[in-house]
Amino acid sequence: MTNINSDNSLEWASQAYALLKKRQEEQKQELQKQEEQKQELQKQEEQKQELTDIANKENISIQSKTIAEPELGEFDENFTWSAMVLAAQGKKINQISIDEIDWLTKLRRGLEETRKGFVTELLDKLGDDPLTPESLDDLETLLIRADVGIDSTDQVISSLRTKLNEEVVGGEAGIKFLKKELKLIIDKPIKNSGIDLLVPQKGKLNVWLLVGVNGVGKTTTLGKLAYLSSKSNYKTLIAAADTFRAAAVDQLKVWGDRSNVDVISNKSKNADPAAVVFDAINSAKKRNVDLLLVDTAGRLQTKNNLMDELAKIKKIIDKKVPDAIVESLLVLDASQGQNGLKQAKSFAKSADLTGAIITKLDGTSRGGVSLAVSEEVNLPIRFIGAGEGIKDLRPFNSYEFVEALLADK
Numbered sequence: 001m002t003n004i005n006s007d008n009s010l011e012w013a014s015q016a017y018a019l020l021k022k023r024q025e026e027q028k029q030e031l032q033k034q035e036e037q038k039q040e041l042q043k044q045e046e047q048k049q050e051l052t053d054i055a056n057k058e059n060i061s062i063q064s065k066t067i068a069e070p071e072l073g074e075f076d077e078n079f080t081w082s083a084m085v086l087a088a089q090g091k092k093i094n095q096i097s098i099d100e101i102d103w104l105t106k107l108r109r110g111l112e113e114t115r116k117g118f119v120t121e122l123l124d125k126l127g128d129d130p131l132t133p134e135s136l137d138d139l140e141t142l143l144i145r146a147d148v149g150i151d152s153t154d155q156v157i158s159s160l161r162t163k164l165n166e167e168v169v170g171g172e173a174g175i176k177f178l179k180k181e182l183k184l185i186i187d188k189p190i191k192n193s194g195i196d197l198l199v200p201q202k203g204k205l206n207v208w209l210l211v212g213v214n215g216v217g218k219t220t221t222l223g224k225l226a227y228l229s230s231k232s233n234y235k236t237l238i239a240a241a242d243t244f245r246a247a248a249v250d251q252l253k254v255w256g257d258r259s260n261v262d263v264i265s266n267k268s269k270n271a272d273p274a275a276v277v278f279d280a281i282n283s284a285k286k287r288n289v290d291l292l293l294v295d296t297a298g299r300l301q302t303k304n305n306l307m308d309e310l311a312k313i314k315k316i317i318d319k320k321v322p323d324a325i326v327e328s329l330l331v332l333d334a335s336q337g338q339n340g341l342k343q344a345k346s347f348a349k350s351a352d353l354t355g356a357i358i359t360k361l362d363g364t365s366r367g368g369v370s371l372a373v374s375e376e377v378n379l380p381i382r383f384i385g386a387g388e389g390i391k392d393l394r395p396f397n398s399y400e401f402v403e404a405l406l407a408d409k
């Protein structure tokens with residue numbers, strides 16, 4: 001499938017591995033040095049503790065909170081595969097990070113269940129023989145079963161059928177073609193949006209609303225986004241506008257704390273979500289914030305006036321910061337498969353969405369639903385989550401996603 005087994009590729013991956021290994025050693029030494037400095041600083045701080053005000057205390061806690069790079073694992077097939085996926089995108093050996101390798105390994109492992117459902121079976125069926133109309137029928141069933149959705153499946157199958165009518169397509173070429181077709185489907189809404197990679201625009205207030213039903217991972221995703229954003233040097237602020245769950249604010253504060261991002265909240269009972277956003281915008285303006293992340297409530301839209309609340313929040317933003325760049329991102333739990341897709345459709349109808357974030361891609365057999373979101377709801381996927389850790393969210397990359405989905409093992 002990929003040219004992982006060729007001598008060149010192995011050589012490339014092993015050079016990348018050696019470089020990362022060396023860098024890790026250097027980093028360990030650097031961390032040790034920092035730790036010593038920190039301890040020294042803490043000693044000094046303890047001595048003048050009485051004099052420190054709250055602001056100072058916050059500063060100390062920043063320094064003690066470093067989120068470690070994952071350890072470099074073995075030079076195994078996972079590493080080689082991940083390195084090759086990066087190389088295929090034009091990355092140079094010295095541009096690769098352990099974080100990226102770790103993420104790709106996680107993504108590929110996460111999609112294993114989805115993959116088992118169709119790729120493995122497909123490869124078994126295809127073998128090395130050319131594709132036949134019967135194998136297309138099999139593929140159709142397998143795609144549907146992986147929650148790819150009827151429209152996307154139809155599109156892929158009919159492209160393949162056309163190709164089959166024109167030429168003989170071997171198993172390997174079939175997979176290559178399939179990858180291309182799947183990527184086209186996912187890329188379409190991204191291309192249509194005119195934005196390949198969603199990042200906050202500098203010099204403006206960017207407001208990203210995270211919407212979606214309860215339990216899909218909005219708050220967790222927001223925490224991970226706060227980390228990504230602050231790590232990329234965007235001044236970041238969180239608005240805790242899910243005022244319906246008392247614990248929601250505390251949950252957010254824990255996340256904010258991890259990446260040293262402040263959380264604007266109102267803990268009084270039945271606080272108005274729009275009022276929290278109002279306060280947060282004031283704060284954001286005062287502090288010259290680049291990105292304001294807004295957590296919202298997720299009660300089912302049919303039961304309560306969730307959509308009205310979202311509309312109210314948007315109105316406040318429009319009024320207070322008309323030139324803000326607003327993104328309404330629908331958070332979807334991949335493990336909910338077709339149910340999640342239904343939610344997406346009903347949200348899309350009433351809540352002016354601009355993108356989607358797919359969560360819980362670790363260990364679901366329904367990762368294929370990402371394709372249905374692109375094809376049937378026409379939303380650009382902006383980020384994907386594959387785990388509960390702070391680093392387990394990355395900007396969506398269709399090439400990496402399709403490679404992980406169709407990896408051969």
Ligand SMILES: Nc1nc2c(ncn2[C@@H]2O[C@H](COP(=O)(O)OP(=O)(O)O)[C@@H](O)[C@H]2O)c(=O)[nH]1
Pocket residue numbers: 212213214215216217218219220221298359360361362385386387388392
């Ligand atoms: N395995 C896994 N769990 C996740 C992921 N994202 C969120 N979760 C879990 O899903 C649960 C609900 O998340 P939460 O952020 O509170 O959802 P919310 O109600 O939409 O705000 C929590 O237990 C999270 O740890 C993910 O990418 N992978």
Ligand SMILES: [Mg+2]
Pocket residue numbers: 218219220242248295
């Ligand atoms: Mg929440």
